[in-house]
Amino acid sequence: MLLTTTLLPRVITCNWAQTPFFTFISSFISLFTGGGQRTLSLFSSSGPSNWNKVVSDAEKIVGYPTSFMSLRCLLSDELSNVAMHVRKLVGTQHPLLNTARGFVYDSKNNLQMRGLIVLLLSKAAGPSHASSDLLPQDMVSGIYPSQRNLAEITELIHTAFLVHRGIVNLKEWTVSDGPLKDMQFGNKMAVLSGDFLLANACTGLAQLDNTKVVELISSAIGDVVQGLYYENHNNNEEYSLTSGIDVATWEEQAFLSHGALLAKSCQAAMELAKHDKESQRLAYKYGKHLSLGHKLNSDLQPFVKSSVGEPASFCLSAAPVVFHRQIVGTERWLQLLQQAKTQRNQLDYSKLLAAVKSEKGVSSAVDLCCYHGNKALEAIQAFPSSEARSALENIASAITKI
Amino acid sequence: MAGPWWRQCRRWSTNVTSTGLFETLWQYSVRSVSVSASSLGRTSWSSWPGNEWRPSALPTQKKLHTVNLTSSITRHRSRLLDPTLQSCCCRTIHSDAKPKDPFTLAQKDLKSLYDDIRKELFVSKELKHLCDYYFDGKGKAIRPMIVVLMARALNIHSNRSGDLLPGQRAIAMISEMIHTASLVHDDVIDGSDKRRGKRTINEIWGERKAILAGDFILSAASMALARIGNITVVKVLSQVIEDLVRGEFMQLGSKETENERFKHYLEKTFKKTASLIANSCKAVSILVNSDPEVHEIAFQYGKNVGIAFQLVDDVLDFTSGASQLGKPCAADLKLGLATGPVLFACQQFPELHAMIMRRFTSKGDVDQAWQYVLQSDGVQQTTYLAQRYCQEAIRQISMLRPSAERDALIRLTEMVLTRDK
Numbered sequence: 001m002l003l004t005t006t007l008l009p010r011v012i013t014c015n016w017a018q019t020p021f022f023t024f025i026s027s028f029i030s031l032f033t034g035g036g037q038r039t040l041s042l043f044s045s046s047g048p049s050n051w052n053k054v055v056s057d058a059e060k061i062v063g064y065p066t067s068f069m070s071l072r073c074l075l076s077d078e079l080s081n082v083a084m085h086v087r088k089l090v091g092t093q094h095p096l097l098n099t100a101r102g103f104v105y106d107s108k109n110n111l112q113m114r115g116l117i118v119l120l121l122s123k124a125a126g127p128s129h130a131s132s133d134l135l136p137q138d139m140v141s142g143i144y145p146s147q148r149n150l151a152e153i154t155e156l157i158h159t160a161f162l163v164h165r166g167i168v169n170l171k172e173w174t175v176s177d178g179p180l181k182d183m184q185f186g187n188k189m190a191v192l193s194g195d196f197l198l199a200n201a202c203t204g205l206a207q208l209d210n211t212k213v214v215e216l217i218s219s220a221i222g223d224v225v226q227g228l229y230y231e232n233h234n235n236n237e238e239y240s241l242t243s244g245i246d247v248a249t250w251e252e253q254a255f256l257s258h259g260a261l262l263a264k265s266c267q268a269a270m271e272l273a274k275h276d277k278e279s280q281r282l283a284y285k286y287g288k289h290l291s292l293g294h295k296l297n298s299d300l301q302p303f304v305k306s307s308v309g310e311p312a313s314f315c316l317s318a319a320p321v322v323f324h325r326q327i328v329g330t331e332r333w334l335q336l337l338q339q340a341k342t343q344r345n346q347l348d349y350s351k352l353l354a355a356v357k358s359e360k361g362v363s364s365a366v367d368l369c370c371y372h373g374n375k376a377l378e379a380i381q382a383f384p385s386s387e388a389r390s391a392l393e394n395i396a397s398a399i400t401k402i
Numbered sequence: 403m404a405g406p407w408w409r410q411c412r413r414w415s416t417n418v419t420s421t422g423l424f425e426t427l428w429q430y431s432v433r434s435v436s437v438s439a440s441s442l443g444r445t446s447w448s449s450w451p452g453n454e455w456r457p458s459a460l461p462t463q464k465k466l467h468t469v470n471l472t473s474s475i476t477r478h479r480s481r482l483l484d485p486t487l488q489s490c491c492c493r494t495i496h497s498d499a500k501p502k503d504p505f506t507l508a509q510k511d512l513k514s515l516y517d518d519i520r521k522e523l524f525v526s527k528e529l530k531h532l533c534d535y536y537f538d539g540k541g542k543a544i545r546p547m548i549v550v551l552m553a554r555a556l557n558i559h560s561n562r563s564g565d566l567l568p569g570q571r572a573i574a575m576i577s578e579m580i581h582t583a584s585l586v587h588d589d590v591i592d593g594s595d596k597r598r599g600k601r602t603i604n605e606i607w608g609e610r611k612a613i614l615a616g617d618f619i620l621s622a623a624s625m626a627l628a629r630i631g632n633i634t635v636v637k638v639l640s641q642v643i644e645d646l647v648r649g650e651f652m653q654l655g656s657k658e659t660e661n662e663r664f665k666h667y668l669e670k671t672f673k674k675t676a677s678l679i680a681n682s683c684k685a686v687s688i689l690v691n692s693d694p695e696v697h698e699i700a701f702q703y704g705k706n707v708g709i710a711f712q713l714v715d716d717v718l719d720f721t722s723g724a725s726q727l728g729k730p731c732a733a734d735l736k737l738g739l740a741t742g743p744v745l746f747a748c749q750q751f752p753e754l755h756a757m758i759m760r761r762f763t764s765k766g767d768v769d770q771a772w773q774y775v776l777q778s779d780g781v782q783q784t785t786y787l788a789q790r791y792c793q794e795a796i797r798q799i800s801m802l803r804p805s806a807e808r809d810a811l812i813r814l815t816e817m818v819l820t821r822d823k
Contacts, residue, residue, distance in 0.1 A: 164617065167590070169608035187609055188591050192650060195587060198617070199644040202624060206633070206640040214636055215628035222525070222621035225614050229529045232610060 058391035062119040094186030095166035115151035122147040122269045123388035131274040146272045153204045154265040160197035213268045220264040227257025234317040250322045259291035285379040293372035293399040303362045312349040324361030373400035504810040511550040522622045532615040546574035553686040554807040560691045569630040570686045577682040579623035584646045586616035635685045642681045649673030676708025706795035713788035716741035735768045747780035
């Protein structure tokens with residue numbers, strides 16, 4: 001069994017960890033959190049695993065993974081300024097601090113995973129046949145510089161939204177949560193640094209010299225916003241308790257928030273090398289199904305891992321819960337919620353967990369995860385056999401191992 | 403194509419030497435931006451070496467003269483600008499008819515502006531409502547107006563008759579969208595609860611949703627921009643987005659010395675306000691004319707009008723009643739920002755220095771600073787500086803072939819200066 005939660009942080013390993021982008025993020029974070037100690041300790045806690053091997057093999061294939069665009073970001077006055085200010089947040093409860101730590105700690109964020117996949121697909125598709133502007137000698141490790149820039153822009157956008165996600169609604173903040181001033185300040189920093197990353201993504205996109213790619217990636221930004229907006233809405237406990245969403249809607253929304261950016265970046269990587277429409281469609285398909293499979297995999301974790309003594313923690317819009325609700329029907333679901341309520345009107349999540357596990361919600365989500373993993377595998381088969389393609393196959397298989 | 407007549411005109415106009423009070427400061431800001439404009443709109447203010455402006459070193463006599471001139475203009479709300487301006491800029495190319503009101507002239511191109519913007523915001527449910535919130539047709543749409551007038555003036559200059567190009571119209575729309583997206587985020591950053599007499603998005607729906615709405619408007623603007631299909635235009639307007647953020651960052655810090663502070667203030671003003679107008683003007687010129695000198699005229703007009711616009715805004719923050727601007731007075735001071743009037747006042751009241759450095763955070767700072775500004779000639783000097791920027795804008799736009807739209811853009815500079823809200 002693959003324990004994604006503990007293993008994914010090691011996506012950042014060996015040569016990958018020495019890239020400019022990684023350096024940028026980690027120094028950003030160590031400035032945020034006030035030191036590099038924690039960052040270091042994270043990398044020593046590695047052990048052999050399937051996933052780890054899949055990813056580190058994949059990294060070797062794409063050579064040096066990124067350009068120096070992010071280095072410019074790191075060296076900018078703006079980010080040093082933010083880092084300096086955000087030190088003040090240490091000790092407060094503003095989520096920006098956790099977001100910053102999460103770049104390194106939290107498995108869900110999968111730093112650089114998107115960039116890696118864009119690079120692998122670029123390499124798997126090979127040199128351009130259609131364009132005379134693109135010269136084979138410009139490629140490094142079988143990847144065009146514009147594709148490397150794109151991989152990095154994808155990461156910038158993803159990171160920008162991690163930051164913007166951590167904005168706090170000030171009216172919901174009560175005095176017992178801590179001083180409001182800290183939250184105002186944290187919001188200010190989160191808005192500014194997220195905007196800064198997005199603005200750099202915009203100028204980076206323009207430099208790719210392809211308006212189709214600009215349009216495609218801009219639409220992906222819009223998709224992510226919509227996805228996060230719905231997520232925001234669905235995570236509202238009150239909402240989940242009354243109506244909730246069905247599986248089809250769940251998939252639609254998960255695609256917006258977790259799949260659109262990767263799917264469209266994969267497509268754009270093909271467009272940059274002037275590969276035909278069919279290659280673009282397949283690349284999009286790979287990115288889409290891989291992201292959905294991955295989202296299901298991480299939603300499933302609290303339901304499959306044996307967490308003795310740990311309090312159950314999951315979200316009411318997690319895939320197994322959505323399946324469960326659909327299987328048992330609204331009435332029984334509402335009954336269950338009533339039963340799971342404690343005297344203080346809080347939800348007892350371990351009770352809910354047991355209930356969901358007792359029905360078919362978990363296995364349905366596992367099936368759906370495998371379905372998406374297989375769809376991703378299917379899409380990649382049309383590309384010529386290569387080590388890059390094998391790496392993409394391995395990644396697609398790994399997400400179905402729950 | 404541009405005939406030789408305007409080149410000649412340009413050559414002539416560059417020979418005009420200005421001898422105003424703000425000589426050095428003025429030279430600094432004009433020159434440094436033209437340096438930047440040559441590198442695709444990217445500014446390099448910080449590396450500008452020739453910034454030797456010392457406020458205290460200005461000859462007193464000149465200073466008195468200016469103050470008198472400026473205050474008389476302010477007092478009488480004269481519709482005429484500095485007389486030297488008319489003689490130096492419009493002499494050779496003055497059209498006889500009285501310039502039309504820019505708003506009236508631009509109206510036919512802006513009729514469906516807000517409808518078209520709302521169509522671009524293709525999203526459902528509540529998020530749609532948030533995104534549409536400020537595109538209610540009640541905004542002044544100053545940016546789109548400048549863009550369409552500039553586009554028509556440039557089309558005539560380039561011997562292209564008929565309607566606006568579709569891309570030019572799109573740029574008018576995109577300029578308003580980028581502007582609005584940045585307002586939505588600014589209101590979260592500043593914690594504002596009122597904008598244009600309405601409650602802000604963050605006030606009604608909370609900060610999280612407001613940030614997402616701003617991001618969505620930006621992504622829609624970026625898509626519309628890409629659909630124009632001209633990568634140079636995409637690059638020019640992407641620079642604006644970066645400038646807006648960098649400008650916002652610049653407001654976080656205070657500079658230690660007067661010299662640095664003024665430079666910082668003008669650079670911030672360019673990035674936060676003028677860059678959008680300047681680069682939108684440049685973008686519409688790229689679509690109709692291939693001559694970089696024409697692009698530069700469009701850019702320079704937009705830049706100078708944009709800076710003047712913001713300087714007047716900063717003055718109004720001190721002089722306008724709370725109801726007129728739709729936001730409370732001295733809002734900038736309350737946010738810890740030292741704008742033009744304060745920086746000028748600091749020359750006469752060095753006590754302001756410490757307050758600027760602590761961003762008016764001590765009790766009574768805001769009121770005290772407010773008093774100092776009103777007792778000083780900070781307001782007049784800032785107004786005067788705005789006039790100088792408008793003169794430069796007129797000098798630039800006058801290099802275009804005469805047209806009703808060009809004259810309306812000249813008239814607009816005057817309206818920028820005399821507006822009281």
